[in-house]
Amino acid sequence: MSETSNPQLRARDDIVLKVEHLVVTFDVGRELVQAVSDVSFDIARGETLGLVGESGCGKSTVGRAIMQLPPPKGGKVIFKGQDITQLEGEALRKTRTALQMIFQDPISSLNPRRRVKDIIAEGLQIWERPNQRARVEEVMEAVGLDPETAADRRPHQFSGGQCQRICIARSLALDPDVLICDEPVSALDVSVQAQILNLLEDMKARYQLTMVFVAHNLAVVKHISDRVAVMYLGKLCEIGSVDAVYQHPSHPYTQALLASIPELETSQEDAIPLLQGDIPSPMNPPSGCRFRTRCPKAQAICAQQEPAMQASPSGIGDHFVACHFPG
Amino acid sequence: MPIESGNRRRTPAEPLPVRRKTSYGSAGRASRALSFSVAVRQVFGSGFGTGFWLAAGWLLLVAACALFATVLPVRDPLDPVIVNRLNAPFTSNWLGADGLGRDMLSRLVHGARVSVVISLTAVSIGMLIGGSLGILAGYFRGRFERALMAVLDVILAFPWLVLLLALVAFIGQSLMAISLAIGLLWIPAYARVARANTLSVVQREYVLAARAMGASTLRILLREVLPNVILPVLAYGLVAMGLVVIVESALAFLGLSVEAPQPTWGGMIAEGKRHLAIAPHVALVPSITMFLTVLSLNYVGDRLRSRFEVKESNL
Amino acid sequence: MTDSQHQTQQVPLLRVEELTVRLRGEAGIVHAVSDVSFQLQRGQTLGIVGESGSGKSVMARALMGLLPRRATHLMEGSVSLAVDGRVLELLKLSEREFRTLRGPRLAMVFQDPMTALNPVLTLGVQIAEPLQLHLGLNKAQAMARALELLTQVGIPDPEGRLRQYPHQLSGGMRQRVVIAIALACDPQVLLADEPTTALDVTVQRQVLDLLLALQRERQMGMVLITHDLGVVANRADHIAVMYAGRIVEYAPTSRLFSSMRHPYTEALFKSVPRLSDPSHTRLHAIPGRPPQLIDPAPGCAFAPRCPNAQQRCRRETPALAQIGDQHLHACFYPIGSKEVGA
Numbered sequence: 013m014s015e016t017s018n019p020q021l022r023a024r025d026d027i028v029l030k031v032e033h034l035v036v037t038f039d040v041g042r043e044l045v046q047a048v049s050d051v052s053f054d055i056a057r058g059e060t061l062g063l064v065g066e067s068g069c070g071k072s073t074v075g076r077a078i079m080q081l082p083p084p085k086g087g088k089v090i091f092k093g094q095d096i097t098q099l100e101g102e103a104l105r106k107t108r109t110a111l112q113m114i115f116q117d118p119i120s121s122l123n124p125r126r127r128v129k130d131i132i133a134e135g136l137q138i139w140e141r142p143n144q145r146a147r148v149e150e151v152m153e154a155v156g157l158d159p160e161t162a163a164d165r166r167p168h169q170f171s172g173g174q175c176q177r178i179c180i181a182r183s184l185a186l187d188p189d190v191l192i193c194d195e196p197v198s199a200l201d202v203s204v205q206a207q208i209l210n211l212l213e214d215m216k217a218r219y220q221l222t223m224v225f226v227a228h229n230l231a232v233v234k235h236i237s238d239r240v241a242v243m244y245l246g247k248l249c250e251i252g253s254v255d256a257v258y259q260h261p262s263h264p265y266t267q268a269l270l271a272s273i274p275e276l277e278t279s280q281e282d283a284i285p286l287l288q289g290d291i292p293s294p295m296n297p298p299s300g301c302r303f304r305t306r307c308p309k310a311q312a313i314c315a316q317q318e319p320a321m322q323a324s325p326s327g328i329g330d331h332f333v334a335c336h337f338p339g
Numbered sequence: 340m341p342i343e344s345g346n347r348r349r350t351p352a353e354p355l356p357v358r359r360k361t362s363y364g365s366a367g368r369a370s371r372a373l374s375f376s377v378a379v380r381q382v383f384g385s386g387f388g389t390g391f392w393l394a395a396g397w398l399l400l401v402a403a404c405a406l407f408a409t410v411l412p413v414r415d416p417l418d419p420v421i422v423n424r425l426n427a428p429f430t431s432n433w434l435g436a437d438g439l440g441r442d443m444l445s446r447l448v449h450g451a452r453v454s455v456v457i458s459l460t461a462v463s464i465g466m467l468i469g470g471s472l473g474i475l476a477g478y479f480r481g482r483f484e485r486a487l488m489a490v491l492d493v494i495l496a497f498p499w500l501v502l503l504l505a506l507v508a509f510i511g512q513s514l515m516a517i518s519l520a521i522g523l524l525w526i527p528a529y530a531r532v533a534r535a536n537t538l539s540v541v542q543r544e545y546v547l548a549a550r551a552m553g554a555s556t557l558r559i560l561l562r563e564v565l566p567n568v569i570l571p572v573l574a575y576g577l578v579a580m581g582l583v584v585i586v587e588s589a590l591a592f593l594g595l596s597v598e599a600p601q602p603t604w605g606g607m608i609a610e611g612k613r614h615l616a617i618a619p620h621v622a623l624v625p626s627i628t629m630f631l632t633v634l635s636l637n638y639v640g641d642r643l644r645s646r647f648e649v650k651e652s653n654l
Numbered sequence: 655m656t657d658s659q660h661q662t663q664q665v666p667l668l669r670v671e672e673l674t675v676r677l678r679g680e681a682g683i684v685h686a687v688s689d690v691s692f693q694l695q696r697g698q699t700l701g702i703v704g705e706s707g708s709g710k711s712v713m714a715r716a717l718m719g720l721l722p723r724r725a726t727h728l729m730e731g732s733v734s735l736a737v738d739g740r741v742l743e744l745l746k747l748s749e750r751e752f753r754t755l756r757g758p759r760l761a762m763v764f765q766d767p768m769t770a771l772n773p774v775l776t777l778g779v780q781i782a783e784p785l786q787l788h789l790g791l792n793k794a795q796a797m798a799r800a801l802e803l804l805t806q807v808g809i810p811d812p813e814g815r816l817r818q819y820p821h822q823l824s825g826g827m828r829q830r831v832v833i834a835i836a837l838a839c840d841p842q843v844l845l846a847d848e849p850t851t852a853l854d855v856t857v858q859r860q861v862l863d864l865l866l867a868l869q870r871e872r873q874m875g876m877v878l879i880t881h882d883l884g885v886v887a888n889r890a891d892h893i894a895v896m897y898a899g900r901i902v903e904y905a906p907t908s909r910l911f912s913s914m915r916h917p918y919t920e921a922l923f924k925s926v927p928r929l930s931d932p933s934h935t936r937l938h939a940i941p942g943r944p945p946q947l948i949d950p951a952p953g954c955a956f957a958p959r960c961p962n963a964q965q966r967c968r969r970e971t972p973a974l975a976q977i978g979d980q981h982l983h984a985c986f987y988p989i990g991s992k993e994v995g996a
Contacts, residue, residue: 183551274887275929
């Protein structure tokens with residue numbers, strides 16, 4: 013894999029998290045599958061980066077690789093100036109507390125045999141923080157759980173939305189800098205989903221969080237993000253501010269994604285053709301540009317040469333696209 | 340204990356703990372609580388039923404007999420009263436007498452002791468050693484798991500009776516020695532059960548969340564994995580105890596269990612064999628007792644296990 | 655809704671009247687479906703929208719006769735299907751009689767295409783089987799028809815696919831096969847229960863468009879069940895919104911979107927994140943959560959979360975009432991009524 017240059021990495025001094033040339037591989041039987049290959053992006057303090065793509069594009073894997081769960085095969089994850097892929101043991105465990113994660117399935121994220129207050133206090137107990145009780149009560153109140161009635165219960169006594177609140181409270185207890193949300197609302201009902209999204213926005217403001225928001229739903233991502241990165245088959249296709257990516261999508265894949273969302277507003281017969289076919293298997297990705305097999309604009313060069321990240325023709329700052337024929 | 344949590348009632352949660360909002364309903368369940376599959380599954384998890392309680396009652400009775408054998412008002416199990424020889428049940432001996440005129444009831448009660456002690460010890464040994472190995476294998480995977488599974492496969496492939504005979508010949512015929520021998524035999528089965536359960540628990544995100552929190556491996560094993568693996572393993576223990584009772588009786592039948600004249604159920608059946616033609620009750624009474632005990636163990640174990648499974652899937 | 659309210663001359667293909675289903679649950683009797691009535695004409699698509707626990711899936715399974723008897727505490731009302739000029743009362747059929755209907759009359763597409771297919775049989779066998787069973791075709795005829803079906807649902811290289819197993823296909827392709835199986839015996843009514851929820855966005859749209867095209871081409875009646883208003887918005891002729899086992903609003907699609915009357919419909923509509931909103935727009939979340947359906951409290955099930963709720967809503971359950979041409983709702987204080995905000 014040739015190392016491409018990364019114009020999308022910004023030269024700002026408030027960058028909290030920077031991911032460079034991230035590569036994650038999995039053993040599938042005898043074969044090695046590159047779930048994430050050469051992905052680079054950065055997040056500034058207080059920013060929310062939305063990571064979108066369809067299933068199998070590696071977006072969740074990126075989220076976990078940032079946490080070093082498991083550590084990536086290649087590349088760097090630079091958190092506050094330190095490459096955490098080099099850390100091990102105690103140092104890694106300690107650094108992880110500043111990066112927290114919430115997951116898609118709130119019910120499977122909570123140990124059924126423990127009480128809510130113990131679940132939330134877990135990190136505080138591990139690191140022997142002072143005033144654990146007060147802290148637990150504070151975060152419970154913050155996420156809208158009543159410490160009086162909820163603390164002594166077990167997860168199965170709560171609904172899915174409530175469980176997600178517990179997960180959020182747990183992740184906030186250690187006062188992290190970065191919160192990685194892995195499809196946090198996709199298992200929830202629409203009416204509950206809105207509550208949790210609003211809650212995440214509130215928590216972000218209250219605890220000065222920087223967020224990575226992984227989701228497949230573009231509308232949800234738009235609501236919560238400042239910047240958006242679009243992934244396809246383990247590669248980054250497009251990255252830029254929400255307005256740039258949603259108003260001026262430059263990668264044909266982003267355009268197709270946006271066109272395929274079922275919208276409530278009356279029929280928008282779109283000019284952009286719908287995508288044909290399915291996502292190829294990541295076991296054996298297409299040569300050159302990985303999207304070319306479904307791309308309406310694909311030409312010969314797309315099969316030969318992998319497109320590098322370049323400034324988008326939208327002309328908007330910090331908007332980059334990896335396509336031979338953007339726009 | 341499994342019974343306690345297995346019997347858990349679905350405690351209705353208080354109204355929604357989000358304060359400012361009005362709340363509705365209770366029964367805190369996942370928001371998909373009423374999806375079709377759950378609704379159907381609930382049917383199979385409802386209550387334990389009378390069968391369960393009958394079986395549990397029988398097991399309690401056997402356990403009580405074993406515990407209080409020496410103080411219960413039964414005759415001396417070793418005292419041969421020749422006039423009572425092969426007495427039928429419901430005569431001067433409630434359950435009849437054996438070929439030496441010993442009281443069957445008394446021998447059953449004292450024999451329960453052997454069955455209970457052996458099954459408890461053997462299963463505990465298997466559970467402790469096999470369970471720990473299985474959890475470690477399921478958590479760490481890799482070379483350790485492969486090596487362990489290979490060894491266990493070899494043990495499982497070995498004819499167990501031959502192995503047992505060799506072990507008993509080697510370590511002797513005392514109660515403890517036999518318990519130990521049978522216990523060693525149970526290690527592979529337990530390791531497998533524990534490993535399978537660990538594998539599914541490790542995939543749960545709460546384990547990942549604990550790691551994200553900076554929890555050490557030991558802490559994860561003790562706090563997150565063990566409590567979720569131990570219940571299915573304990574429930575399996577009851578089924579295993581049933582099998583141990585049978586294994587012990589097989590040994591006794593071959594004359595390799597606890598030495599005579601100490602009564603054991605298997606030994607009683609072996610002895611009854613000689614009188615089958617004229618006094619079938621000598622073999623039948625211990626056989627029926629054993630049958631009921633093993634059946635109860637299986638039944639209770641099975642119900643508890645399915646209860647845990649339902650619980651897991653509901654979560 | 656009764657006959658007089660529905661002034662259609664045609665005998666409806668499927669007519670459901672006051673269908674009530676109660677299931678036995680561990681914690682008690684689940685009032686899964688209550689008093690649901692609707693009708694479906696040939697060539698029409700009815701969208702049923704509801705969150706999890708709204709009873710939409712239980713209702714679909716009740717229509718298909720797929721609810722296990724031992725789990726069913728009560729099933730009342732009437733479900734009638736017009737078959738060759740006769741009207742069959744489905745709830746009165748035995749399991750055996752019902753089996754002859756599934757396939758040629760009624761068919762269903764499930765949410766998860768992986769579990770809906772048998773992993774150890776080739777696709778060809780799975781498609782051909784109902785054809786041999788219901789239409790009495792021989793093996794060669796059935797395989798030829800299977801090939802035709804796979805072509806119709808847009809599967810590339812259909813001949814090769816016939817010999818493949820489900821795991822060799824992607825999710826979208828699998829769902830196409832499931833649709834092919836459902837359509838194999840030319841059903842009159844197709845029930846699609848969240849047919850695209852397990853699929854990716856780009857594939858979701860392809861599959862929905864395919865379903866709709868097939869429905870039009872074959873003039874089937876289709877019931878499209880989903881939690882996503884966006885899925886039915888441009889596709890269904892009518893939409894029924896379900897909440898807590900009841901239909902709370904029913905209207906032709908365009909009318910529903912232009913003048914929704916039930917507060918729940920509106921709340922659901924507003925809580926969906928839209929692409930057209932700017933980033934960081936605060937969403938209109940519905941406070942609280944859906945009610946439990948065991949021992950439901952009296953009154954309107956939505957009352958505790960409803961901005962319009964008044965005393966009466968907590969005492970009485972509003973019935974589904976007609977308010978305009980084919981527009982029905984079940985609310986005492988619907989949006990736009992005078993009493994609201996008093």
